Amino acid sequence: MLFSIHAHAEQAQPRVLFINPGYATESFWQDVDEYANAAASALNVDLTIRHADRNHFAVRQILAATLSKPTHPDYIIIVNEKLAAKNLLPILSKYPIYVQLILNDVDQQTKTQLYQDPHWQQYLLPSIIPNNHAIGYAIAEAMVRAGDNAPGEAVMISGDLTTPASVKREAGGKRFFVERSDITLHQVVHGQWDESISQEQMHTLLQRYPNVRYVWTANDHMAFGAMKAARQAGKTPGDDIYFATVNTSERVLSLREKGDISALGGGHFKAAGLALSRIYAHDKGWSLPQQCTGQLFHLIEPGSAFFLQLREQAWDQISFLNMAKGIESHCHSTTTKMDN
The missing domain is CATH 3.40.50.2300 (Response regulator)
Known part of the structure; x- marks a missing residue:
């Protein structure tokens, strides 16, 4: 266009x-x-x-x-x-x-x-x-804080393997989980910024790690896909599973306001x-x-x-x-x- x-x-x-x-x-x-x-x-x-x-x-x-x-x-x-x-x-x-x-x-x-x-x-x-590294860390920290700082299991759905913003944002999220010895980061996958890919990935991740409490995503579209998969698995975002993401779409702002998204970065x-x-x-x-x-x-x-x-x-x-x-x-x- x-x-x-x-x-x-x-x-x-x-x-x-x-x-x-x-x-x-x-x-x-x-x-x-x-x-x-x-x-x-x-x-x-x-x-x-x-x-x-x-x-x-x-x-x-x-x-x-x-x-x-x-x-x-x-x-x-x-x-x-x-x-x-x-x-x-x-x-x-x-x-x-x-x-x-x-x-x-x-x-x-x-x-x-x-x-x-x-x-x-x-x-x-x-x-x-x-500073993508800083926001990657900050949303992970805010998400866990929203989950009462409780220990648990985590997964990350990053963007892609080459784009600098993706690499650094992912590194920030990883650093937070490394510092939290009471949270087990099981796996990092790459959803290519896409909602449908992320939904499929989250479906697989929940089969592998059914007790996941924290889900870090690199953008809102991937958060939407991951949340769909979580709901299909009987989980309730903001209650027994917590999501963090980045971006400022109207849809993600509404989900943040409702509490379905627990941590949001953007600007x-x-x-x-x-x-x-x-x-x-x-x-x-x-x-x-x-x-x-x-x-x-x-x-x-x-x-x-x-x-x-x-x-x-x-x-x-x-x-x-x-x-x-x-x-x-x-x-x-x-x-x-x-x-x-």
């Missing part, structure tokens, strides 16, 4: 392409799009969003189609899902296009090599990466909107910090101000211009422990 925002401008608008690796109808990526569109409208940025529909080969096809046109974007926002940047950056090194990585970064060795290249010294902007959908604020600042010639995690991840509690904001999704009320003007303080002084 293709979205464009064309605002009235007295001067040339920065042209930005965001290659979204997910589906336009997928809850998390839909939230990413809506927040980014609100930022683009507020900042007078010409934003185009193209979706790869969870096909990392399609990401390269979208880029090739873009570069084959006579007019190119000034900036491209890339999510390094399934390590896609490894194939995309060599192609882009031939073009005067600024690249902004969000959500999944390249490894440090690759980044060091890139910054030795004069082209990337100029055209690679500092990445915007939330990283703001990454593309923050990227547009940084791009706006860069286009104006303002300085950018060398590293930015921003205040992206939070534990989401029903009744909190952030919970209500997520429910309303009134992103047009956010001052993205003030965010751009204060981008350095946004990246550092307001950074929480979770996002360091």
Whole structure:
């Protein structure tokens, strides 16, 4: 799917392409799009969003189609899902296009090599990466706290084996269970972010470990699938089995409010909107910090101000211009422990 925002401008608008690796109808990526569109409208940025529909080969096809046109974007926002940047950056090194990585970064060795290249010294902007390890740990901890800190058995349904966010989120959850000697983590499986796959996996896990008390999942769709399997097995979420997950869809917010989901993390959908604020600042010639995690991840509690904001999704009320003007303080002084 293709979205464009064309605002009235007295001067040339920065042209930005965001290659979204997910589906336009997928809850998390839909939230990413809506927040980014609100930022683009507020900042007078010409934003185009193209979706790869969870096909990392399609990401390269979208880029090739873009570069084959006579007019190119000034900036491209890339999510390094399934390590896609490894194939995309060599192609882009031939073009005067600024690249902004969000959500999944390249490894440090690759980044060091890139910054030795004069082209990337100029055209690679500092990445915007939330702390997935911290939120993975935090939702596990909150889930067990909701279960009265009782000892028991646990399983984890992670995302995939290669995407950096998935790997680090999983590592955070594992670290919590390692520290809790009274909780036995039986198995980690990978549900590929998919509800139906997760449901099948949870069905098998419950056959192997019928007394599982804690179920950690890397995203809401996999939580939904796992909860279906648990109910089919006669278990009651929030009572005799507890679930933790990440994301901020309306469905998962409702389940968190009801208590069926015991621990929820989210907020990283703001990454593309923050990227547009940084791009706006860069286009104006303002300085950018060398590293930015921003205040992206939070534990989401029903009744909190952030919970209500997520429910309303009134992103047009956010001052993205003030965010751009204060981008350095946004990246550092307001950074929480979770996002360091």
